[in-house]
Amino acid sequence: MxxxxxxxxxxxxxxxxxxxxxxxxxxxxxxxxxxxxxxxxxxxxxxxxxxxxxxxxxxxxxxxxxxxxxxxxxxxxxxxxxxxxxxxxxxxxxxxxxxxxxxxxxxxxxxxxxxxxxxxxxxxxxxxxxxxxxxxxxxxxxxxxxxxxxxxxxxxxxxxxxxxxxxxxxxxxxxxxxxxxxxxxxxxxxxxxxxxxxxxxxxxxxxxxxxxxxxxLPIKSKKTLPKREKRYLAIIQQGDKILMNKRPMAGLLGGLWEFPGVESKNKQDFVQNFKRQFGLTIIPKVHKLDTSHVFSHRIWEMKVYHSELVSGEVTTAADLHWIPIDQLNTIAIPSAFQKIKDSLLLGGKLC
DNA sequence: AATCCGGGGTC
DNA sequence: GACCCAGGATT
Missing domain, CATH: 1.10.340.30 (Hypothetical protein; domain 2)
Incomplete structure (x- = not known):
């Protein structure tokens, strides 16, 4: 046999x-x-x-x-x-x-x-x-x-x-x-x-x-290329706290925390979209860093601005919270933002 | 059947 | 960069 x-x-x-x-x-x-x-x-x-x-x-x-x-x-x-x-x-x-x-x-x-x-x-x-x-x-x-x-x-x-x-x-x-x-x-x-x-x-x-x-072998059809998205992020600090947004449970990175950001063509677009999305008027001050993150079907090209909060009423669409910087490690932050978080922790409070 | 949904290792 | 990985849900 x-x-x-x-x-x-x-x-x-x-x-x-x-x-x-x-x-x-x-x-x-x-x-x-x-x-x-x-x-x-x-x-x-x-x-x-x-x-x-x-x-x-x-x-x-x-x-x-x-x-x-x-x-x-x-x-x-x-x-x-x-x-x-x-x-x-x-x-x-x-x-x-x-x-x-x-x-x-x-x-x-x-x-x-x-x-x-x-x-x-x-x-x-x-x-x-x-x-x-x-x-x-x-x-x-x-x-x-x-x-x-x-x-x-x-x-x-x-x-x-x-x-x-x-x-x-x-x-x-x-x-x-x-x-x-x-x-x-x-x-x-x-x-x-x-x-x-x-x-x-x-x-x-x-x-x-x-x-x-x-x-x-095996034979496998090609996947579609990821889309590029320009995304502007705001780092907004008040004392030892930083403004973080909890993303809606459904969809991309659902339920995880992000530095509040919006897809935008340029800096002016950024301010407008930010107002629409979060209800807050901001002034981007210091262009802190550029970073990109690759998902399966999307590439985020992120521009990060230290921003000043002028005024506004938080929209119901957003879920914004002031998080003490030393407690950032207690919330779930996806890898896309880890580089930004690291630069914040290294840079200290006034950067 | 096609699309969305992350992140990281390997070559 | 391209490819792949102990896939599932939704439409």
């Missing part, structure tokens, strides 16, 4: 898997938290966030009763902040609908906010040992090469076909290891640009390698 590629992969995983904090548990809550953090985010980035999060919120109930602001603070710098909000909401659903016991069925897990096909499959297989495939970027790449999938992997249909293929080969007694092994192979060996085929445990089964097409 010839050894199957599934067995070869599982054997390789036993020998070469990394020691990761979420591999020391089968607690579905802990697995869930790790999978949400790992969405579009590298393992090394996640590890310290994961440890802090599980220490602060060791169970669903701890998370369910937390304030969203504290959850966002723990998520600060990790990005895709909707993940944190959905995690929090789902914890409350689990508390109320399931008496704080993490649901066991695929349909119930899939119905939780923030859990899609991938994460549902990952939880079902990794935590519960059930044969549901978890198809992420790693798995799509591995299978595209193994099976010579020459369709665009960003098409939903391609994912459906990969799911059907995986269901047909799923090892029923080792569902957890199989799911993790596929992703681990993609992360350590079957790399996007320069796959390490000589180290690959399933190289003899790989159709792409047989044809020397590893570099061409």
């Amino acid at each position: 010839q050894i199957t590629w599934v067995t070869a992969l599982l054997n390789w995983f036993q020998l070469h898997q990394r020691e990761l904090p979420w591999r020391q548990t089968k607690d579905p809550y802990a697995i869930w938290v790790s999978e949400i953090m790992l969405q579009q985010t590298r393992v090394e980035t996640v590890v310290p966030y994961y440890r802090r999060f599980l220490e602060r919120f060791p169970t669903v109930e701890h998370l369910a009763k937390a304030q969203i602001d504290e959850v966002l603070k723990l998520w600060e710098g990790l990005g895709y902040y909707t993940r944190a909000k959905n995690l929090h909401r789902a914890a409350q659903v689990i508390q109320q609908e399931y008496q704080s016991v993490f649901p066991r069925s695929h349909s119930e897990v899939l119905a939780l906010p923030g859990i899609g096909d991938y994460t549902a499959g990952a939880i079902m297989s990794i935590a519960y040992g059930q044969p549901f495939p978890a198809i992420d970027g790693n798995v799509l790449r591995v299978i595209a090469r193994l099976q010579l999938v020459q369709k665009d992997i960003s098409l939903p249909q391609t994912k459906t076909e990969v799911a059907a293929f995986l269901k047909g080969v799923f090892p029923l007694e080792q569902a957890s290891d199989f799911t993790q092994a596929l992703m681990e192979l993609g992360a350590l060996v079957c790399l996007p640009m320069t796959p390490k085929c000589t180290l690959c445990p399933i190289q003899v089964h790989c159709q792409a390698k047989q044809r020397n097409m590893q570099q061409e």
